[in-house]
Structure formats: structure tokens, C-alpha cells
Amino acid sequence: xxQLVESGGALVQPGGxxxxxxxxxxxxxxxxxxxxxxxxxxxxxxxxxxxxxKSSSYTTxxxxxxxxRFAISRDxxxxxxxxxxNSLKTEDTAVYYCTKVDSSADDSFDPWGQGTLVSVSS
Amino acid sequence: DIxxxxxxxxxxxxxxxxxxxxxxxxxxxxxxxxxxxxKPGKAPKRLIYxxxxxxxxxxxxxxGSASGTVFTLTISSLQPDDFATYYCLQHYTYPxxxxxxxxxxxx
Numbered sequence: 427x428x429q430l431v432e433s434g435g436a437l438v439q440p441g442g443x444x445x446x447x448x449x450x451x452x453x454x455x456x457x458x459x460x461x462x463x464x465x466x467x468x469x470x471x472x473x474x475x476x477x478x479x480k481s482s483s484y485t486t487x488x489x490x491x492x493x494x495r496f497a498i499s500r501d502x503x504x505x506x507x508x509x510x511x512n513s514l515k516t517e518d519t520a521v522y523y524c525t526k527v528d529s530s531a532d533d534s535f536d537p538w539g540q541g542t543l544v545s546v547s548s
Numbered sequence: 549d550i551x552x553x554x555x556x557x558x559x560x561x562x563x564x565x566x567x568x569x570x571x572x573x574x575x576x577x578x579x580x581x582x583x584x585x586x587k588p589g590k591a592p593k594r595l596i597y598x599x600x601x602x603x604x605x606x607x608x609x610x611x612g613s614a615s616g617t618v619f620t621l622t623i624s625s626l627q628p629d630d631f632a633t634y635y636c637l638q639h640y641t642y643p644x645x646x647x648x649x650x651x652x653x654x655x
Contacts, residue, residue: 461644463592471584471592471635473644487642490549523591533639534582534597541591 428452428537430524435542442514442546448507448524448539456480456502459527461535462509464520474509474522492518514546550574550638554647560655565626571636571647573617580640583612583621586649587632595634596621626652 434446448460459482462474475488477498486498497510507524521543525535551574561567571581579599584592594603596612599619609624623630631654636647 470649471586471637471646473637473646476642476644489643528594528597531594531601531603532580532582532598534594534603535584535592535637536594536597536603538591538593 428526430526430537430539432522432524432539432542435522435544437545437547438514439548440514440516440546443510443512444514444544446509446511446522446524446542446544448509450505450507450526453526455500455505455507458529459533460498460500460507461525461527462498462507463523463525463535463538464518465523465541466517466520469520472520476527477507511544514544516546518544519546520544549643550577550641550645552636552638552645552647554636554650556650557648558651558653560653561626562655563626563628567623567626567630567652569621569634569636569650569652571619571621573619573638576617577638577640579614580638581612581614581619582637582639583610584635584637585630585632586635592635623652 429451431449459478461476475498495513499508521541523541525538528536553572583596586592599614600612613620633651
């Protein structure tokens with residue numbers, strides 16, 4: 427069974443840093459591009475960023491709202507995806523989901539992890 | 549950036565109703581659009597990819613279509629399990645963008 431499990435969410439002060447992890451299982455992680463999506467409380471979904479696989483040099487894409495503050499990386503040897511979040515703002519408060527890019531289905535997102543909550547508050 | 553305008557933002561319907569949700573892209577995105585269902589407190593789930601292809605395991609009462617820059621999700625006969633929020637997502641170009649969501653509620 428393909429599974430994604432996020433961890434690392436916490437309460438952090440504005441200006442602080444946090445690293446989220448996403449553990450992948452049930453598929454060959456290194457073969458797939460991966461994304462992060464977030465959802466602020468009571469709001470809609472917002473795409474955060476994307477990381478390509480090794481064959482595409484692990485290149486990344488980011489939403490303007492997080493570019494320069496967030497960084498996505500991966501460790502294919504451990505089947506782990508990361509989201510390093512720096513200079514956190516109150517508006518970064520959200521549930522963060524990792525998701526696999528399904529290259530066999532028009533690069534749609536499937537599956538999604540259960541999410542991890544990041545709260546930014548003083 | 550490509551804007552995805554989703555409508556309506558909410559609707560009330562009865563079991564058995566035919567429900568239609570629309571996303572309009574601000575520019576052409578080919579068929580690079582998916583539809584996702586989200587229930588409260590849960591992760592989104594893919595329903596449709598490539599605008600009109602049904603994801604494995606998704607009931608056939610769900611369907612997607614496209615006409616130019618207008619994309620439609622249709623539920624042919626609403627079931628109790630379908631009360632949820634639905635989102636479209638364009639992945640034609642970065643930044644990827646979601647529609648604002650449509651909350652389907654019980655009338």
C-alpha cells in the first residue's frame with residue numbers, strides 16, 4: 427500500500443524555523459516527484475512547492491508566498507521528503523500535506539499524507 | 549499566475565440530485581486539471597485526473613469534462629458519502645493553483 431506520513435508539526439514563534447518530514451512507503455520513492463500543499467484553518471488548499479527526482483537534478487519550484495523562506499529536499503536512501511521552513515509568519519499556520527506526483531496519471535496528486543499541523547504564534 | 553475560478557463556493561443538495569461544479573482557468577491549461585474531494589479533518593482524495601479520467605476506485609457517478617478553459621465536475625446522483633468540499637487543481641504550469649473550493653452540503 428502506498429503511504430505517506432508527515433511529522434514535525436509544532437507550535438513555533440514568528441521568525442522561527444521548523445522542519446517537516448514525510449515518510450514514504452509502498453512505492454519506489456526515488457522514481458517520483460513530490461509536492462507539499464498546505465491548508466490554513468478553515469481555508470482552501472494552497473500549493474507550497476515541488477521537488478523533482480534525481481534524474482531531474484532534484485530541482486524545485488515554490489509558491490511566491492514561501493519562496494526564499496522554505497526549502498524542499500529529499501533523502502532517497504531513507505524514503506524521506508522534507509520541508510524546511512524558516513522565518514515563519516503567522517500566516518504560515520496551516521496543516522501541511524505531502525503528496526506524490528502520479529506520473530502515470532497526468533502528474534496529478536495521489537496519494538496524500540494525513541497532514542501535520544504547524545502553528546505560528548507568539 | 550493562472551487563476552482558477554471555482555463556482556459555486558457552496559451548494560445545498562439532496563440525495564439523488566445531479567450536482568455540477570465548475571472551474572474556469574484564466575488561460576489555457578490543456579487538460580492538465582484534477583478534481584479532489586476533501587472531508588472534514590481528512591486529507592484530499594483524487595477523483596479525476598487529466599480533466600476527465602476517473603481515478604481508480606472512485607464511483608462512476610463522478611465524471612469530469614472540459615470545454616476550452618472551463619472544466620466541470622459532475623456527480624450524477626448525489627450520495628450521502630459525497631457531502632464534502634471539492635477542489636480543482638491546475639498543474640499545467642508553476643505555480644500550481646487550486647480553485648477556491650465548493651462545499652456540498654445537505655439540503
